[in-house]
Amino acid sequence: MKVLGLITEYNPFHNGHLYHLKKSKEITDCDYSICVMSGSFVQRGEPALVDKWTRAKMAIDSGVDLVIELPTIYSSQSAEFFAYGAIKILDGLGIVDCLCFGSEIGNLNELNIISNILVNETEEFKHFLKKYLTAGYAYPKARSLAISDYLKSKNIDLNNINKIISSPNNILAIEYLKALKKINSNIKPYTIKRINAEYNDINMTGEISSATAIRNEIFKTLNGIENIKSAVPNTTYSHLKDFLNKYGSFNNIENYAQIIRYHIARFDKKSLTELFDIENGLENRILNCIKENTSIKDTLNCIKTKRYTYTRLQRLLIQMIIGLDKKTLxxxxxxxxxxxxVLGFNQKGKILLNKAKKKSKFPIITKFANYRKINDNNLNKIIEIEKRATDIYFLGLPNYNGKNFDLDYLISPYMKIDG
Structure with a gap:
C-alpha cells in the first residue's frame, strides 16, 4: 500500500487536474490518493466557484480516493502559509508516502536549491531581501530578486532563474519543499511539468485549459458553462450544472461587494491596521478607494501598489469579512x-481513513458536530472560523436563503462506495 498526497483547489476540477492525478500515480507508483483541498475560499483571495462539497464530489468521481479540507486560516493566505498548512495535514495523517505537485519547470533539483536558500535564510540573503523591500517591491517580487542576487553571489547558475521564481506553480512547489524540510517530513516529493496551459492563462486552450481560463469563460457569457464542456470531465460538467440550477449562479468576489463595503464602513483606521496582512498607510488607501468605487475590481485597482498585488489585496478583503485579524491568526x-x-471518499478512501485513525497525529472529523468533543480551545477556534467561512460563502450566492446556514453540520462527506 503506497499513498500519494496532492495539494489542490479544484476550482473547478478540469482535464489538467485529471492528467496530473493519473501522471502522479504513474511516476510515484502509488495506488492510493489523498488530496488536501481548499474549502470555501481559495488562495487567490476569492470564494471558490462552487462549494467545497461539490468540488469534493468532482475529485472523488474523477479518481481521488480521499478529500481532506484545508482550513480557511491556511487556504486564504499567501503561498507560504497555504503550503505549510497543507503539508502539515498530509504529514500529520501518518500514512502518506509521496507528494506530487505541478510546476512550470518540472525540475525537482532546481526547486530544491531555491527552497534550501529560503529555509536557511542566511544573513547575506536577508540583506538582499531587505534591499528590495525597502525599495518598495511587493514581498514575492522582492524575494525573487533577492534569490537571484544570492545565487549570483554564490556563482550558482540556474537557467531563467527570474522566470523560475516568479511562476505561480514553481512558487507553490518551492513552498511545499520548504514546508517538508521545516517539519522534517519523510514524505518524498515529486514534480510534474505543467503542460499546455499556464496557471494564469485567461483564454481557453482546448481540452487542457487553466482553471483561470475556465472560470473566465464561465462568467463571460450566459452560455459559458457549455463553452468549457470539452475542458472538464463529464462528472465535473454535471456537478457544475447541478450547482447552477440550485443556486442560480457561480460564486465570485464581486458577489461580496456590499458585504465588503459594509465591513469597511464599520472599520476605523485602527481596526484596519489590525488585519493580518496590512501595513501602515494602506488603511488610508482602502478607505479612500472604497468611497470612489462600487465594484471590487475597480476598488482593488485603485488600492493596488507595487508592494500590494491584486491577489494579496483580495486575500486581505476575504480575511476582513471572515474576521482573521493579526492577533487571532x-x-x-x-x-x-x-x-x-473529511469532505469525501470512495471505497479505497475508506481503507485510508481506517488506517489514518490508527496513525494520525491529529483528530479526524467525519461528523462536523464531533469537533466539540476535542479538548483544545485553539483547535475549536480554527473549526469555528471554518463554519463562519462556510456561512459567508453561501451569502454570496443569489439564490441564498436562511437554510444555507449551518451547512457544515447538515452536509455529510460524499461517499462513493462503488469504487
Whole structure:
C-alpha cells in the first residue's frame, strides 16, 4: 500500500487536474490518493466557484480516493502559509508516502536549491531581501530578486532563474519543499511539468485549459458553462450544472461587494491596521478607494501598489469579512495541533481513513458536530472560523436563503462506495 498526497483547489476540477492525478500515480507508483483541498475560499483571495462539497464530489468521481479540507486560516493566505498548512495535514495523517505537485519547470533539483536558500535564510540573503523591500517591491517580487542576487553571489547558475521564481506553480512547489524540510517530513516529493496551459492563462486552450481560463469563460457569457464542456470531465460538467440550477449562479468576489463595503464602513483606521496582512498607510488607501468605487475590481485597482498585488489585496478583503485579524491568526499559527476534516471518499478512501485513525497525529472529523468533543480551545477556534467561512460563502450566492446556514453540520462527506 503506497499513498500519494496532492495539494489542490479544484476550482473547478478540469482535464489538467485529471492528467496530473493519473501522471502522479504513474511516476510515484502509488495506488492510493489523498488530496488536501481548499474549502470555501481559495488562495487567490476569492470564494471558490462552487462549494467545497461539490468540488469534493468532482475529485472523488474523477479518481481521488480521499478529500481532506484545508482550513480557511491556511487556504486564504499567501503561498507560504497555504503550503505549510497543507503539508502539515498530509504529514500529520501518518500514512502518506509521496507528494506530487505541478510546476512550470518540472525540475525537482532546481526547486530544491531555491527552497534550501529560503529555509536557511542566511544573513547575506536577508540583506538582499531587505534591499528590495525597502525599495518598495511587493514581498514575492522582492524575494525573487533577492534569490537571484544570492545565487549570483554564490556563482550558482540556474537557467531563467527570474522566470523560475516568479511562476505561480514553481512558487507553490518551492513552498511545499520548504514546508517538508521545516517539519522534517519523510514524505518524498515529486514534480510534474505543467503542460499546455499556464496557471494564469485567461483564454481557453482546448481540452487542457487553466482553471483561470475556465472560470473566465464561465462568467463571460450566459452560455459559458457549455463553452468549457470539452475542458472538464463529464462528472465535473454535471456537478457544475447541478450547482447552477440550485443556486442560480457561480460564486465570485464581486458577489461580496456590499458585504465588503459594509465591513469597511464599520472599520476605523485602527481596526484596519489590525488585519493580518496590512501595513501602515494602506488603511488610508482602502478607505479612500472604497468611497470612489462600487465594484471590487475597480476598488482593488485603485488600492493596488507595487508592494500590494491584486491577489494579496483580495486575500486581505476575504480575511476582513471572515474576521482573521493579526492577533487571532498569530495565536492559531503558533500551535502545533490541527485536525483532519473529511469532505469525501470512495471505497479505497475508506481503507485510508481506517488506517489514518490508527496513525494520525491529529483528530479526524467525519461528523462536523464531533469537533466539540476535542479538548483544545485553539483547535475549536480554527473549526469555528471554518463554519463562519462556510456561512459567508453561501451569502454570496443569489439564490441564498436562511437554510444555507449551518451547512457544515447538515452536509455529510460524499461517499462513493462503488469504487
Amino acid at each position: 498569530s495565536t492559531l499559527y503558533s500551535q502545533d495541533n490541527l485536525y483532519i476534516r
